[in-house]
Amino acid sequence: MPALAVERWAKSSDLPPDAPVVLTVEGTHGPIIHTVTKAAATRGARAGARLTDARALDPGLVAVPADPEGDQVLLQRLAKWAQRWSPLVEMDGPDGLRLDISGVAHLFGGEQALAQDVIDRFAAIDLTARVAIAPTAAAAWAFSRFGGNELAPLHVSALRLDPDTVRTLERLGLKTIGALAALPRLALARRFRGAEDVVDALDRVFGRKPEPLTALADDPPPRSSLRLEEPAIHPEAAPQALERLIPKLVVELEERRLGARRLSLHGFRVDGSVATASVATAIASREPKHLQRLLADKAAALDPGFGFDAFALVADWTESLGAAQESLVEEPSGTRNLARLIDRLTVKLGPRAVRKPQPFESHLPERASRWRSALEHAEAIALPDTSRPQRLLDRPEAIDVIYATPEGMPRRFVWRRAVHDIARVEGPERIAPEWWRERSTVRLRDYYRVEDQAGRRYWIFREGLVGDGRGGAPEWYLHGLFA
Amino acid sequence: MSRVAKGLSIVAGGQRRAANRPPDGPNASLFAGRESWAPAKAGTRAGWTLPRPPSPTLSELFAATPRDGGWAGFLLPQVDRSKPVLWVQERMAILESGRIYPPGLGIDAIHVEARDARAALWAMEEGVRCSALSAVIGELWGDPAALDFTATRRLAVASERSGVPCWLVRLGATTNLSGARMRWRIASAQSLLNSLDSRAPGLPTWDAELFRARGFAPGRWSIAREADRFHLVAGAGGRAVGEEQRLTA
Numbered sequence: 051m052p053a054l055a056v057e058r059w060a061k062s063s064d065l066p067p068d069a070p071v072v073l074t075v076e077g078t079h080g081p082i083i084h085t086v087t088k089a090a091a092t093r094g095a096r097a098g099a100r101l102t103d104a105r106a107l108d109p110g111l112v113a114v115p116a117d118p119e120g121d122q123v124l125l126q127r128l129a130k131w132a133q134r135w136s137p138l139v140e141m142d143g144p145d146g147l148r149l150d151i152s153g154v155a156h157l158f159g160g161e162q163a164l165a166q167d168v169i170d171r172f173a174a175i176d177l178t179a180r181v182a183i184a185p186t187a188a189a190a191w192a193f194s195r196f197g198g199n200e201l202a203p204l205h206v207s208a209l210r211l212d213p214d215t216v217r218t219l220e221r222l223g224l225k226t227i228g229a230l231a232a233l234p235r236l237a238l239a240r241r242f243r244g245a246e247d248v249v250d251a252l253d254r255v256f257g258r259k260p261e262p263l264t265a266l267a268d269d270p271p272p273r274s275s276l277r278l279e280e281p282a283i284h285p286e287a288a289p290q291a292l293e294r295l296i297p298k299l300v301v302e303l304e305e306r307r308l309g310a311r312r313l314s315l316h317g318f319r320v321d322g323s324v325a326t327a328s329v330a331t332a333i334a335s336r337e338p339k340h341l342q343r344l345l346a347d348k349a350a351a352l353d354p355g356f357g358f359d360a361f362a363l364v365a366d367w368t369e370s371l372g373a374a375q376e377s378l379v380e381e382p383s384g385t386r387n388l389a390r391l392i393d394r395l396t397v398k399l400g401p402r403a404v405r406k407p408q409p410f411e412s413h414l415p416e417r418a419s420r421w422r423s424a425l426e427h428a429e430a431i432a433l434p435d436t437s438r439p440q441r442l443l444d445r446p447e448a449i450d451v452i453y454a455t456p457e458g459m460p461r462r463f464v465w466r467r468a469v470h471d472i473a474r475v476e477g478p479e480r481i482a483p484e485w486w487r488e489r490s491t492v493r494l495r496d497y498y499r500v501e502d503q504a505g506r507r508y509w510i511f512r513e514g515l516v517g518d519g520r521g522g523a524p525e526w527y528l529h530g531l532f533a
Numbered sequence: 534m535s536r537v538a539k540g541l542s543i544v545a546g547g548q549r550r551a552a553n554r555p556p557d558g559p560n561a562s563l564f565a566g567r568e569s570w571a572p573a574k575a576g577t578r579a580g581w582t583l584p585r586p587p588s589p590t591l592s593e594l595f596a597a598t599p600r601d602g603g604w605a606g607f608l609l610p611q612v613d614r615s616k617p618v619l620w621v622q623e624r625m626a627i628l629e630s631g632r633i634y635p636p637g638l639g640i641d642a643i644h645v646e647a648r649d650a651r652a653a654l655w656a657m658e659e660g661v662r663c664s665a666l667s668a669v670i671g672e673l674w675g676d677p678a679a680l681d682f683t684a685t686r687r688l689a690v691a692s693e694r695s696g697v698p699c700w701l702v703r704l705g706a707t708t709n710l711s712g713a714r715m716r717w718r719i720a721s722a723q724s725l726l727n728s729l730d731s732r733a734p735g736l737p738t739w740d741a742e743l744f745r746a747r748g749f750a751p752g753r754w755s756i757a758r759e760a761d762r763f764h765l766v767a768g769a770g771g772r773a774v775g776e777e778q779r780l781t782a
Contacts, residue, residue: 434639476733533606
């Protein structure tokens with residue numbers, strides 16, 4: 051954006067657009083021109099000149115103080131906004147943005163269309179944008195400032211060298227990039243060293259040296275930290291630090307209207323290592339007591355090693371949480387109460403031990419109900435299915451079955467070394483394997499609900515049929531217990 | 534007629550046993566001064582109701598054998614389905630008699646797999662203090678050292694304070710000292726006649742023995758659940774066709 055400062059100023063001023071205006075910054079010997087409008091440029095004013103010199107050429111110039119900090123803030127906002135085209139955006143100098151558009155251009159109909167889209171969008175907010183797309187960032191910088199579509203004829207200042215180096219090169223008669231690139235590298239490297247590294251600039255522009263983008267950081271997560279004057283090795287240090295850190299973090303969360311879903315306490319040891327304790331919550335929370343209770347045990351278990359000299363409490367994962375008054379009395383509402391219970395259980399027993407059922411579209415009993423962490427959201431449970439048992443063994447257990455005929459009803463079975471005489475039986479309920487995800491040798495199952503002489507009810511199945519070509523004689527398994 | 538007489542005699546026998554029971558020291562003091570635990574009118578067959586505590590408390594339930602899952606059918610109808618249930622299973626209980634299977638239960642459950650009895654009891658106690666739950670059900674295997682009188686007493690007090698009923702299910706356990714207000718022993722019994730298919734299992738019945746309760750006469754009943762309440766059925770030997778049809782109608 052070659053005219054960012056001027057255009058930003060023009061938006062907020064009431065001077066006519068063709069007024070000869072220069073934006074000035076304070077220099078050592080009086081005001082220096084920062085940027086100029088078109089009208090001022092035609093009257094001889096140039097960026098970098100002293101205001102008095104420009105006034106000598108044309109006394110009619112209007113001088114307005116520039117605001118580089120404000121421009122920087124605008125550029126930062128524009129960089130955020132430019133993430134509409136690509137997630138990798140970097141601010142480049144005081145007036146440029148760099149976008150990594152690898153694999154992005156086709157979404158906007160090709161590189162040409164993307165460039166046009168960028169120009170149009172910036173024009174819509176009254177900003178002039180010069181866009182160049184090139185395989186290397188340095189080349190894109192050169193094309194966007196100097197135009198053209200080939201590097202060789204461009205002036206050496208397109209290499210983004212400092213002015214002294216450019217002047218030296220000009221004196222040597224090396225005016226274009228092409229002329230410079232034709233010279234032997236060794237000679238160039240010997241002549242230009244240190245800060246004025248011409249070889250390095252050439253390598254970057256021709257892509258022989260990578261120039262990665264540093265993407266814009268997102269909003270930093272809410273964080274509070276505490277420095278200790280001396281390293282603490284007492285195990286109580288971490289819980290005590292937590293006590294001080296949590297109120298600070300909660301204040302920040304409140305200001306940003308966030309609630310923590312995951313909290314990490316980092317203890318920085320003197321030997322340069324970091325110990326971390328993390329907890330997750332089922333719903334966003336910024337209640338100091340609750341958060342403290344969750345983290346206290348884990349904080350006490352942090353190994354101080356040679357001693358902690360600093361602590362930081364970071365809310366890694368946050369969700370927006372409006373200001374809400376819980377209630378007048380100290381009795382929290384139902385869902386929140388439940389979420390806190392889940393948090394406490396999960397912190398102590400681990401996320402794999404505290405789970406909620408999740409129905410799943412499958413006929414196979416063990417797949418029809420999945421378990422997921424209670425911290426996550428799960429679908430509601432349907433009404434009970436009376437054909438399904440109340441308890442299911444994690445692995446079906448092999449049983450010995452006596453039957454009248456191989457395809458007939460079972461008569462008696464032995465499960466865990468005890469004989470069960472079957473008094474009543476209902477079935478079979480045939481459940482075929484899911485051919486779209488299982489091997490072709492998986493056998494079907496015939497489920498029977500059986501009741502033994504004592505009235506205990508089980509869910510047993512025969513795996514396979516005689517002569518189905520998928521193995522030998524069918525085997526029997528006990529899979530569930532009915533209430 | 535003989536069946537009715539038999540049922541009565543069973544109940545009467547239970548009362549007689551209760552009268553002979555010596556008062557157990559720590560438990561007796563627990564219930565002193567609780568007037569609300571009025572004696573139930575168990576004994577008449579027509580107006581029989583399942584003894585239930587007047588306010589939420591800790592009940593203990595012994596499965597007759599760990600390979601019998603019938604107790605769940607006795608317990609589940611007594612749980613309020615409007616709120617979630619915390620179901621705590623000790624690892625050993627899962628290995629021995631299976632993990633709960635939500636499609637068959639049809640309740641909104643939060644399942645906790647505890648690695649030992651201590652963790653299970655801790656989770657139960659946390660759950661009992663949370664009024665957003667409708668019940669806490671905990672399954673423990675055997676007689677762990679952590680499950681002593683103090684632990685059960687703590688659960689009972691917490692449950693009564695917060696109004697969340699708590700069920701302690703004991704699998705493969707002996708009836709040791711406990712602070713539970715009601716102690717049941719549940720075994721499956723032969724199911725009722727299935728009117729659609731005489732060879733298939735019908736409505737489940739249970740042989741339920743209330744062997745320790747405050748305010749109720751202990752007793753042993755053969756019960757089935759139908760039309761949202763528990764009924765008495767006669768024992769397996771003395772069952773008549775008419776009776777079964779009346780109950781299965």
